[in-house]
Amino acid sequence: MTNYLMSVHGPAEMEEFGNYGSKEAMEEAFAATGAFNDQLKADGYWVFAGGLQSGSTATVVDGQGEKPVVTDGPYLETKELIGGFWVIDVPDLDVALKLAAAASKACRGKVEVRPFDGLA
Amino acid sequence: MQTGTAAVERVFREEYGRLIASLVRRFGDIDIAEEAAGEALVTALEKWPTSGVPPNPGGWLTTTAANRAIDRIRREKLRDSKHQAALMTHDDTPHEPTGPVQDDRLRLLFTCCHPALAPEARIALTLRLLGGLTVPEIAQAFLVPETTMGQRITRAKKKIAAANVPYRVPEAEDLPERLGGVLTVLFLVFNEGYLASGDGDPVRVELTGEAIRLVRILRQLLPDEPEVLGLLAMLLLTDARREARVRQGQLVPLTEQDRAGWDRALITEGHQLVRQCLGINRPGRYQILAAINAVHTDAPSADDVDWSQVVALYGQLARLDDSPIVALNRAVAIAELDGPGVALALVDRLPLAGYHAWHATRADLLRRLGRTAEAKTAYDEALAATENSAERAYLARKRGELV
Numbered sequence: 253m254t255n256y257l258m259s260v261h262g263p264a265e266m267e268e269f270g271n272y273g274s275k276e277a278m279e280e281a282f283a284a285t286g287a288f289n290d291q292l293k294a295d296g297y298w299v300f301a302g303g304l305q306s307g308s309t310a311t312v313v314d315g316q317g318e319k320p321v322v323t324d325g326p327y328l329e330t331k332e333l334i335g336g337f338w339v340i341d342v343p344d345l346d347v348a349l350k351l352a353a354a355a356s357k358a359c360r361g362k363v364e365v366r367p368f369d370g371l372a
Numbered sequence: 373m374q375t376g377t378a379a380v381e382r383v384f385r386e387e388y389g390r391l392i393a394s395l396v397r398r399f400g401d402i403d404i405a406e407e408a409a410g411e412a413l414v415t416a417l418e419k420w421p422t423s424g425v426p427p428n429p430g431g432w433l434t435t436t437a438a439n440r441a442i443d444r445i446r447r448e449k450l451r452d453s454k455h456q457a458a459l460m461t462h463d464d465t466p467h468e469p470t471g472p473v474q475d476d477r478l479r480l481l482f483t484c485c486h487p488a489l490a491p492e493a494r495i496a497l498t499l500r501l502l503g504g505l506t507v508p509e510i511a512q513a514f515l516v517p518e519t520t521m522g523q524r525i526t527r528a529k530k531k532i533a534a535a536n537v538p539y540r541v542p543e544a545e546d547l548p549e550r551l552g553g554v555l556t557v558l559f560l561v562f563n564e565g566y567l568a569s570g571d572g573d574p575v576r577v578e579l580t581g582e583a584i585r586l587v588r589i590l591r592q593l594l595p596d597e598p599e600v601l602g603l604l605a606m607l608l609l610t611d612a613r614r615e616a617r618v619r620q621g622q623l624v625p626l627t628e629q630d631r632a633g634w635d636r637a638l639i640t641e642g643h644q645l646v647r648q649c650l651g652i653n654r655p656g657r658y659q660i661l662a663a664i665n666a667v668h669t670d671a672p673s674a675d676d677v678d679w680s681q682v683v684a685l686y687g688q689l690a691r692l693d694d695s696p697i698v699a700l701n702r703a704v705a706i707a708e709l710d711g712p713g714v715a716l717a718l719v720d721r722l723p724l725a726g727y728h729a730w731h732a733t734r735a736d737l738l739r740r741l742g743r744t745a746e747a748k749t750a751y752d753e754a755l756a757a758t759e760n761s762a763e764r765a766y767l768a769r770k771r772g773e774l775v
Contacts (some may be wrong), residue, residue, distance in 0.1 A: 254536040344538040345488055346546075369537045 255341050256301065256348045260361040262335040264326070270370065272360065279362040284358040285319040292340065296360075297345075299371075303336035335361065380420050384413050387430040388504030389589070393476030396483075396539055397439060400530050402501065404441050412437035452512075463464055477502060477687035478593045479539045481586075484539050485554040493528035494557050500525055502589075503582045513579050514564065554590070555603050555658060558583050561609050566614070567760055574618055574762035580611055599654040602659030605645035609665035623766040627674040639669045660689045681706040696722040697729075704733055712740040728757035734765060744774050 263271050272278035292298040307326040314321045326333055338355060342348050345365070353362040388409065395405035412433045426432040474542035498515070499505045505513075511521035531537065542550040563578025569665040587604045594600050617624055617631035624630075646666045649659045664685045671677040699722055707715035716737040725731035731754035738747035751771035755764060 258537075284717075344536045344540075346538050346540070346542070350486065365535075369534075 253341050253343055254345075254348070255339060255371050256345075256365075257337055257368060258348070258352050258355055259334045259337040259338055259364045260331050260359055261364065261368070262356075262361050264331055264333045266306040276359075281358070281360045285355075288354055288358040288360045292338070292353075297340045297342050297347075299341050301336070301338040304334060339371075344345040348369070359361040376421065378426070380413075380416050383425060383429045384433070385504045389477050389480070389502040389586075390430055390439060391433050392501050392504075393480040395437055396480055396501075397442055397476045399445075400436065400539075402532065403646035404444065405437075407444065407572075408437040408502075409433070411440040415440075446610070449771060450736060458639075462683075475593050476689075477589060478541055481554055481590070482541055482550060483532060483537055483539050484533075485529065486559045487550075488535065488537060488555055489528050490524075491557075494525050495527050495560055496521060496525050498557050498586070499561065499579075500698055502586060505578070505582065509578070514574055529541060537649035551594070551597065551599065555599060558590070559603060559658070561586070562610075566610065567763065568651060574621075574623070574760050575614060577614075580607075580614070584611060593654050598649045598651070598654050601645050601649050601652075601657040601660050602656060602662045605649065606658055606665055607641045608638045608645070609642035609662060609669050611635070612642065612669065618762045621765050622769060623760075623762040625766070626668060627677075629674075631673065633670065640667065642669065647663055656674065657689065657692055660685055660692070664689075677708070679705055683709050696724050697727070700724060700727075700730055707737060707740075712737040716741065726757065728754050729765070731757055732763075735767070737771070739770070739774065747771075748774055 265318045269275050270281075272281050289298070289301060289326040292301075310326040312325065312327050314323075336359070340348065340351060342351065344351045345367075348365050356363040391409050391412070392402075392405050395404055395408055399405060399408075409669050412671050415436055416429075420426075423696065433550060481498065482501055484501055484716070485494045489497070494512075496510050497512050500507065500515075502543065507522050507525060508518050510516040510525075514521065516524075541547070562583035565576040565581075568574055568576050568579075584604070584607050587600065587607060589741065591597075591600050591604050612635040613626070613629060613636070616629040617632070619630075642662065643666055646659070646662050649655075649662065664682055667678055667681050667685070682705040683702065686698065686705055690702055700719060703715045703718040703722075716734065719730065719737060722730060722749055731750050735750035735754055738744075738750055739741050748771060751767055751774075757769050758767075
């Protein structure tokens with residue numbers, strides 16, 4: 253079994269109704285994602301998942317020096333950021349890619365699949 | 373019996389894909405498989421010249437390489453459970469394939485052509501692991517520096533290991549699409565050989581030959597897949613014209629080729645395959661391309677080509693594949709049926725300004741329409757868009773004939 257991060261990338265700043273356009277579209281996406289999550293758990297692939305607040309709520313901390321330096325904002329100033337992610341535990345990349353396709357459809361976003369080097 | 377180094381290397385090359393594939397299955401690691409195969413070759417080069425080639429050279433190489441791999445794993449005390457498990461297992465799988473879908477090479481082919489790998493890496497990896505070509509050979513064939521090709525292959529192998537790309541023939545529901553990816557890779561290998569993109573040899577037989585060899589293996593493994601038969605037929609019917617296609621360093625267009633110089637044996641085999649496809653009656657892209665090639669190779673002379681059938685087949689292909697390249701080829705056939713004016717109107721609409729064949733086609737149609745000045749410009753643009761020496765020589769001659 254291999255652990256993969258499936259991360260969803262989207263606009264750094266959220267509009268009203270997330271980035272879904274309308275209240276109905278947002279609710280549909282939430283429902284589809286919820287159903288996808290339930291299936292992940294039922295299939296035994298679920299490790300963890302979560303959605304993130306917008307990039308403007310992020311804080312960067314550099315603790316490598318003598319005193320930690322705290323800076324407002326995401327680490328990289330880009331137009332697109334990770335909006336949410338799953339951690340899955342599946343037999344191989346083919347299974348991960350199938351799940352990513354379903355995840356992408358459910359959450360209405362592109363999904364990056366990346367293997368973990370290890371999980372603590 | 374005396375066996376020269378060249379003979380040993382030939383056997384090794386023949387057996388390489390099977391050898392690597394069975395080692396990858398057993399040890400689950402491409403690097404270990406390649407290294408062990410290399411060591412088995414060294415041993416064979418030492419022993420075979422005096423003892424002769426063993427009766428089952430593939431089995432001999434597999435056993436020798438597997439022993440080397442186990443030695444290496446022991447030596448390096450690799451603690452990975454996968455390697456330990458491999459050590460414990462006695463491999464009693466016969467060397468010969470046990471069934472079509474069980475063949476190790478087929479699994480490895482699907483791994484090499486996995487959609488998660490970059491397209492150029494898929495081609496390189498397929499040639500390296502299944503074709504047994506060396507990194508310098510592949511680098512030379514694709515005209516990139518050896519270090520670049522080495523990095524490309526290393527990176528792909530690393531991704532296969534780290535991302536756990538499976539060594540497996542896809543399940544039935546995914547097979548058609550994944551098989552499409554494999555056929556694309558083999559088709560591209562052939563194409564690069566048949567009209568090489570660089571300024572070196574215009575035809576690279578090591579690539580055309582390797583592509584045909586790999587498609588033949590694929591056909592043995594999946595004997596009932598009509599698209600595999602179609603691709604094989606298409607490659608054979610195209611390769612049959614190879615000798616007649618370049619004369620004194622110049623590309624000779626299909627209609628001007630000396631048909632006596634075509635390889636009749638390949639044409640016969642290709643036609644048989646096309647008939648087999650028609651019997652299966654599940655048409656697809658490569659089968660249609662094969663059928664088009666069959667029409668051309670069926671005609672005793674260029675004047676006898678049944679262009680209406682060629683146009684109809686391209687129409688059928690265009691319904692499956694709406695790419696402008698198909699539309700361009702269809703237009704070339706339409707020029708023979710309805711005249712160059714009709715064809716030019718179709719060609720001019722296509723967004724192919726970066727493609728040498730588009731310029732070359734326009735140049736030819738403009739020439740036939742007597743629009744000499746425009747034809748000259750189009751020949752110049754075609755010349756600027758290709759480095760293939762035979763094609764350049766042909767285009768330069770045609771341009772020079774315009775007055």
